[in-house]
Amino acid sequence: MMKNKPTDRSDRILESLFSAAREDPPPSPREGFADAVTRSIATMRANASADGRSDDRIGAWRRYAFVSVAAAVAACGVAFIAVEPLSPADVEMRVDAELLGNVLFF
Amino acid sequence: MESEDLRLVRAALAGDQRSFAELVSRHERYVFAVVSRHVPRDHVEEVAHEAFVHAYLSLANYRSDAPFKHWLATIAVRRCYDFYRARRRREVPLSELSSDGLELCDAILAPRSADEARRNADQEEARQILGLVLERLSPEDRMVVTLIHVDQRSVKEAAELLGWTAVNVKVRAFRARRQLRRLIEELDGPGAPAGTDHDEEQTDGSK
Numbered sequence: 561m562m563k564n565k566p567t568d569r570s571d572r573i574l575e576s577l578f579s580a581a582r583e584d585p586p587p588s589p590r591e592g593f594a595d596a597v598t599r600s601i602a603t604m605r606a607n608a609s610a611d612g613r614s615d616d617r618i619g620a621w622r623r624y625a626f627v628s629v630a631a632a633v634a635a636c637g638v639a640f641i642a643v644e645p646l647s648p649a650d651v652e653m654r655v656d657a658e659l660l661g662n663v664l665f666f
Numbered sequence: 667m668e669s670e671d672l673r674l675v676r677a678a679l680a681g682d683q684r685s686f687a688e689l690v691s692r693h694e695r696y697v698f699a700v701v702s703r704h705v706p707r708d709h710v711e712e713v714a715h716e717a718f719v720h721a722y723l724s725l726a727n728y729r730s731d732a733p734f735k736h737w738l739a740t741i742a743v744r745r746c747y748d749f750y751r752a753r754r755r756r757e758v759p760l761s762e763l764s765s766d767g768l769e770l771c772d773a774i775l776a777p778r779s780a781d782e783a784r785r786n787a788d789q790e791e792a793r794q795i796l797g798l799v800l801e802r803l804s805p806e807d808r809m810v811v812t813l814i815h816v817d818q819r820s821v822k823e824a825a826e827l828l829g830w831t832a833v834n835v836k837v838r839a840f841r842a843r844r845q846l847r848r849l850i851e852e853l854d855g856p857g858a859p860a861g862t863d864h865d866e867e868q869t870d871g872s873k
Contacts, residue, residue, distance in 0.1 A: 570847040581703075582818070586699040588695065593690070593694055593714075593715075594687045594688075601686070604719070
């Protein structure tokens, strides 16, 4: 007579455990489960749009700050040119002087 | 049935929340059934809830070429996997079994036919013992074992649900089953015959 494999025994046990789990009826969803899901989705959407609004506010402030700084720099540049108009020769001379300064001091 | 699902999906995508609620009502029992195969009873509702929320967020990705139910099952199975990944694996000593559980083990482990053992096994206790041994597997192995042996899905189906390759699922299923056998033999006690593959070959006398 053929002797049983030791693993046959544990396989049988496993199979009986699996089949017991298969026969176990699943729990039923409680009354109002679908409403609970849609409520949490609605809350999530409301929070997301609130976050979006807050992000929009931050974005607006950043844009405002950037435009203000850019406008201030542009205004300074225009004022400088208006107060001290330079001819192309002046510009060339100034650049040469800066170059010489760089070579001498660095 | 499926076209009704599709209509509800389209309405939900257009912003109609009631349509999504209708979809949840239509499939909640099925999702509970899928989830309850994998996670403990007291977490089924929580995981099913997460699955539906995730389904809502991914609704735009749903392709009508597959049934909505299958798509939902994929999401539910992956949420179950996430549940185990998020939870730290608990190494419960097998000696932690209650006296009832030990009695049931004895009943199952007694030499008799599988049918008789199954008849005698109280389902809830059997679930507890199965839960205890599954707790020792990695989340990946646990999902594969449950899908193939409890849910009785094919390797291909399990691979599709988990988003893994069939080879990966097959290898994991084989290794996990071997590990489960060892755990059962551990439960069986030191006096029981050893269940290593080596012993199996020798006892069988096939080598």
